[in-house]
Amino acid sequence: MNAPLDKKIEQSFVTAPHFPIYMDYSATTPVDPRVADKMIPFLREQFGNPASRSHMYGWSAEAAIEEARGHVAALVGADPREIIWTSGATESNNLALKGAANFYKTKGKHIITVKTEHKAVLDTVRELERQGFEATYLEPQDNGLITIEQLAAAIRPDTILVSVMLVNNEIGVIQPIDAIGELCRSKGIIFHCDAAQATGKVHIDLEKTKCDLMTFTAHKTYGPKGVGALYVRRKPRIRLEAQMHGGGHERGLRSGTLPTHQIAGMGEAFRLAKIEMDAELVRVKALRDRLAKGLMEIEEVYINGDMEHRVPHNLNVSFNYVEGESLIMAIKDIAVSSGSACTSASLEPSYVLRALGRSDELAHSSIRFTIGRFTTEEDIDFTIDLLKSKVGKLRELSPLWDMYKDGIDISTIQWAAH
Numbered sequence: 001m002n003a004p005l006d007k008k009i010e011q012s013f014v015t016a017p018h019f020p021i022y023m024d025y026s027a028t029t030p031v032d033p034r035v036a037d038k039m040i041p042f043l044r045e046q047f048g049n050p051a052s053r054s055h056m057y058g059w060s061a062e063a064a065i066e067e068a069r070g071h072v073a074a075l076v077g078a079d080p081r082e083i084i085w086t087s088g089a090t091e092s093n094n095l096a097l098k099g100a101a102n103f104y105k106t107k108g109k110h111i112i113t114v115k116t117e118h119k120a121v122l123d124t125v126r127e128l129e130r131q132g133f134e135a136t137y138l139e140p141q142d143n144g145l146i147t148i149e150q151l152a153a154a155i156r157p158d159t160i161l162v163s164v165m166l167v168n169n170e171i172g173v174i175q176p177i178d179a180i181g182e183l184c185r186s187k188g189i190i191f192h193c194d195a196a197q198a199t200g201k202v203h204i205d206l207e208k209t210k211c212d213l214m215t216f217t218a219h220k221t222y223g224p225k226g227v228g229a230l231y232v233r234r235k236p237r238i239r240l241e242a243q244m245h246g247g248g249h250e251r252g253l254r255s256g257t258l259p260t261h262q263i264a265g266m267g268e269a270f271r272l273a274k275i276e277m278d279a280e281l282v283r284v285k286a287l288r289d290r291l292a293k294g295l296m297e298i299e300e301v302y303i304n305g306d307m308e309h310r311v312p313h314n315l316n317v318s319f320n321y322v323e324g325e326s327l328i329m330a331i332k333d334i335a336v337s338s339g340s341a342c343t344s345a346s347l348e349p350s351y352v353l354r355a356l357g358r359s360d361e362l363a364h365s366s367i368r369f370t371i372g373r374f375t376t377e378e379d380i381d382f383t384i385d386l387l388k389s390k391v392g393k394l395r396e397l398s399p400l401w402d403m404y405k406d407g408i409d410i411s412t413i414q415w416a417a418h
């Protein structure tokens with residue numbers, strides 16, 4: 001099942017003598033060529049260590065880093081001094097959650113998060129539980145969203161930290177972070193938000209939104225992999241316990257020599273996102289609507305997650321009466337994800353779709369289409385035609401589909417146990 005990667009690539013070339021159409025933008029985005037151009041000088045001439053204070057090499061690297069910090073801050077309405085560089089969203093989530101929990105543990109030991117968060121939050125909270133913290137995992141409604149009433153009901157006198165993501169990586173739904181922020185602030189609780197999937201897709205204004213810690217990563221917004229940032233609010237001031245010790249970089253919060261080329265790339269990616277976001281949202285929404293309309297022409301197709309409170313880049317669809325693995329194999333001409341890419345090594349149905357109340361069968365037969373800056377109308381039309389044809393063919397082989405067509409209610413059948 002888990003063939004080595006070179007074998008998988010080789011096999012995929014056998015069936016598809018070209019790279020498939022990329023529809024997996026939530027796993028990672030291509031690096032925008034303008035971003036790559038911005039990075040190159042820092043790998044060549046301007047290779048200095050930004051912490052070198054005594055010569056031009058260091059100064060020019062430091063200037064690039066501060067410029068990039070300004071671009072990241074500007075996209076989200078923050079002060080540049082509130083941006084701490086990290087290696088990506090996983091590290092930012094770890095620093096935010098472990099850092100805040102440990103700094104404020106004398107105030108209380110209760111943390112609230114949501115069952116549909118990314119593993120970088122869930123596993124970090126689990127680790128904190130092992131260290132003696134207590135956690136509540138909110139169950140989303142069947143549209144993938146939590147309500148403010150649910151959160152209010154879960155808050156206890158010893159709650160110190162709430163972590164709710166902005167945009168879900170599997171279903172693209174947008175959680176109500178303004179209301180969450182208001183509630184947390186009124187109760188004196190720290191609010192962390194994983195916004196890895198949100199930058200360039202949702203307007204973020206941290207001057208207005210009462211969020212204390214926010215996670216970013218470059219590689220979901222046309223920047224390079226391996227670089228991210230954590231927003232740490234200054235007013236009111238949020239304190240963290242550092243998780244990485246060493247040279248005292250980033251005001252002691254995250255030691256380690258800064259990767260200038262990566263950071264310059266993230267800055268450029270976020271600068272472009274700010275300029276181009278509004279036009280891009282309109283274009284991507286038109287593409288997503290075209291895709292949704294085309295796929296809904298197929299019988300027994302269900303969209304997962306709320307369609308209104310959702311980024312236009314995501315369409316997560318369950319194809320009933322089709323075996324998920326067979327479907328993925330049949331549509332190798334497009335690069336998509338079944339559930340989250342981060343968990344696709346396992347064949348477990350997506351925990352996010354399960355949390356929405358989808359049956360294992362429907363969760364298994366779901367495909368996440370995620371599109372973006374370089375997706376074209378031709379890509380969308382190709383995808384619709386491919387899905388129509390392959391779903392039809394797979395259903396021709398399916399006894400369950402025959403039964404459904406004969407009007408038999410499959411849920412009433414008593415299957416023999418093996």
Ligand SMILES: Cc1ncc(COP(=O)(O)O)c(C=O)c1O
Nearest residue numbers: 088089090118120169196197217
């Ligand atoms: C919501 C969310 N959080 C965190 C991560 C991890 O990000 P990174 O790859 O930058 O560590 C991802 C990426 O899959 C994500 O989608």
